[in-house]
Amino acid sequence: MWVCTKCNAVVATPVNGKCPRGHVLYDRFFPTKEMSFLSATLWAFGLCVAFCVLLVWSQRFPWVTDQFGQISEMALLGFAILSIMSFLRGLKWRRQRGAVARLAPRAFGTALGCALAVVAPLIINAFRGE
Numbered sequence: 658m659w660v661c662t663k664c665n666a667v668v669a670t671p672v673n674g675k676c677p678r679g680h681v682l683y684d685r686f687f688p689t690k691e692m693s694f695l696s697a698t699l700w701a702f703g704l705c706v707a708f709c710v711l712l713v714w715s716q717r718f719p720w721v722t723d724q725f726g727q728i729s730e731m732a733l734l735g736f737a738i739l740s741i742m743s744f745l746r747g748l749k750w751r752r753q754r755g756a757v758a759r760l761a762p763r764a765f766g767t768a769l770g771c772a773l774a775v776v777a778p779l780i781i782n783a784f785r786g787e
């Protein structure tokens with residue numbers, strides 16, 4: 658189910674990715690489509706993991722290898738910021754009530770998925786005794 662965050666209304670049939678009043682059905686990068694908490698968590702975590710895999714793969718380029726430590730720290734920071742932003746957005750949507758409240762579980766799921774992506778490497782490192 659699509660939701661227009663500007664009209665705070667459910668959009669049954671989007672036209673070219675827009676609501677009937679012409680608002681784009683995107684919130685920054687993410688489509689404002691209803692999603693369950695669990696699938697949003699997995700989706701966000703999967704995206705972060707895919708990004709990390711890409712990052713590790715990109716080590717073959719010399720300019721990445723030199724700054725790999727910095728780049729991966731920035732990536733983790735990025736995930737953390739994304740997580741906090743999604744969480745705050747979820748709170749805001751839930752407080753607003755109406756149709757946008759349907760998007761809150763997705764925002765909280767995204768927040769958890771990104772948070773896991775930040776915490777997982779730390780846990781793995783802890784187990785490896787680094």
Ligand SMILES: [Zn+2]
Nearest residue numbers: 661664676680
């Ligand atoms: Zn609208």
